[in-house]
Amino acid sequence: MPTPAEPLAKLGFLTIGLFDGDHPADGHESTLKIIELGEQLGFDSAWVRHRHLQYGISSPVAILAAATQRTCRIELGTAVTPLGWENPLRLAEDLATVDILSGGRLNPGISVGPPMRWDEVRQALYPDTADVEDFGYERVNRLLRLISGEPATGFSGVAGIEVFSDRVQPHSPGLRARMWYGGASLRSAQWAGENGMNLLASSVVRAEESEDFADIQLSHIRTYRAHHPDGAAARVSQGLVVIPTDTASSEQQAKYCAYADSRLARTTAPQGPARMMFAPDLVGSSEEIAQMLYAHAAFREVDEVAFALPFSFEHEDYVQILTDMATRLGPALGWSARTAEGR
Template sequence: MKKIGFLSFGHWSPSVHSQTRSAADFLRQSIDLAVAAEELGVDGAYFRVHHFAQQAGSPFPLLSAIGARTSRIEIGTGVIDMRYENPLHMAEDAGAADLISGGRLQLGVSRGSPEQVIDGWRYFGYAPADGESDADMARRHAEGFLQVIEGEGFAQPNPRPMFPNPPGLLRVEPHSPGLRDRIWWGSGSNATSVWAAKLGMNLQSSTLKDDETGEPLHVQQRKQIEAYRAAYKDAGHTREPRVSVSRSIFALTTDQDRSYFGRDRDSRDQVGMIDDTTRAIFGRSYAAEPDQLVKLLQEDEAIQAADTVLLTVPNQLGVDYNAHLLESILTHVAPDLGWR
C-alpha cells in the first residue's frame, strides 16, 4: 500500500495552448484539482515553490484555501526554498494553514533549486553569514523553523502588554500541535538525507539528485532512502518516518493521452550540471499502456522503497484532463502494483 499524491509545479502562460494563462487561473484551478483529486481518492495535493517565476511562489494562501475546501486529502509542498524564508513568520503561516485544514499539512522544505535570478534570496532580505554558503543558510533557517514549531516559549513578555499574556515565555502563534512530525526535507544527496534523518524530518526524494555513483536514478534513490532510514533509527527517533519519491507517470488509455505522451522523449534518465558545479541526474518519465506501465514501475527500486508516490501533473492542460490522468493511475495501474 502506498499513498498517492499529485505534485504541481504551478506553471501559467498566456500561450493559446495553455488552459492556465494567469496566476489567478493557476490558483483557482489548483483548488479545483485538489477537490477533484480528493473525490477520486487521491491522498495528497502538493505544490512546488519557485520565486520570480510564473509558478507557485506563495504557498500558504493556496494551501489554506485547499484546506478549507477539502476534508481528507493531505496538502503540502515539494518544496519550499528555505533560503527565502523567515523561520518565525513561516511558523505563523504554517500553523494557520495546518489548523484550517485540521492537521493535514505535509510541508516539504529544502535548500531549493537554481532560481530565476541571481541570489534571489538577497532581494528578500537574507544573506549567508560569514563562512556560510546559501545551502548552509537554508539549513540554518530550517533548523530555526523546526525549533519554533515545537511550541515552546522563548520570547520575553512585555510587563505591560496590550493584552494579558499566559504565564512564562511566549511562543509564536498560532501553534498547531503535531505539525513538527509532518515536516519533510527535499534531499538531493545522501548527506542531506542523513542530516534530515538526524533532525527527525520525513524525506522527499525528487526526480533530481546529485549523481553520486553513476547508477540509474532509481537505484541511487533507493540507496539514499536506505541511508536515511538507517540514520533515522540510529538517531533514536521512535516515530515511523515517511518517504516520498516524485515521478512523471502517464497511463496511456485514450487517443488524447497517446497524442500528448505517446512519444515521450524523456524515457531515460538525463545527466546535467547544476550551477556549473554539481553533476546531477534527472529522472525519466514513464508513459505507456497500463499493463506495460505496471511492469516498468515494478522495476523502479526507489518507488518500491518509498511509502508515498507524488505524480507530477501538467497543470497547464487543465483540471479535467489532470483529474483524468490521476484517475487512470488509480484505476488501471495502482491496483496491479499493490498500491491500492
C-alpha cells in the first residue's frame, strides 16, 4: 500500500488512441509510438480503451498485436473491452493469439452490460439475436472458461486430413490469471472477487453508498478483496486521470488546466439516472500530485496504478506527460523504472 514509506510497485498508463477520420493511420501510429515510449521510460504497463463507432481505437486487440512486435517487456492491456460487442469464443481466440505473440504480456480487461447506445446499434450488431443476447456476467464466465482451456465443443480428432481441437487454439496457459474486470459498482467488485479476477478500479463509479469519489472507490476495493480467494493480496489497479506539468510549457499548462476545469462540474455530484461519479483530474507538479494521491483513500489501498491520458491532446503533450510521469511523479511515489532485466 503506497505511503511515503511504502513504494508504488507498478506504474501504467491508459490511452484512448484518438485519430482523424480522414487520416486514421497517423493516430494509430501515434498510439504505437506512445506505447514504445512507455517501454523506453520503464513503465510496467500500457493500456488501451475501446471506442466503437467513434474516432478512437475500435480494435484494441489489433493495436496490441502490433505493439507486441514493437516492444519486448511492457505489459499490454485493455481497459476495458465491453463484452456486449464481442463473441466470447472469437475473443478468446484473439486474446490467446496476442498473448502468445507477446510472450505472455497481455492483460485483458473486460466489462459487461448492453453495448453503449444500444437502441441505435442493436440492428447493426445483432440483427437476428438482439432480443436474446445475454449481456450479464455469464458472458464473462463463457470467456473465462474458454480462455482456461475448457472444451468449446464435443469433438476433437481428425476429420479427413484436418485435425480439430475441442478447445480454443492457441491455448495460453497463463492468460486466465491475467484477466481483469473493470468494476464501477459494489456488485461488480464483489462478483470480480468471487470469480478470482483482478480488479480495475474505475475512474467512473456508481454513487451507491457515498457521494465522495475516493470513498466509493475505496469501498469497491475493500468489497472486492473481501470476496476474493487471495484476500488482501488480490490485485487491484487504480484508474485516475493524472497530468504532471513539471516540464510542460506555459501553453501546455494552460491547456491542461482548461481541460480539467471543463470537466470539474461532473466530479462534484452524481450524474444522470445511474448516479455516476467521475474522478477529478489531477493537474500540477509531480510533488503536488504525489501529495494529492497520498491523501486519496483508495490510492492508499493499492500498489499499482494505470493513470489515464486525457482524451484530446496532441502527441507532443502525451510525450511530455508520460516523461514527467516516469521520471518525476513515479519516483515521487517511490516507484522505479523497469528495464529489460527487471527493476
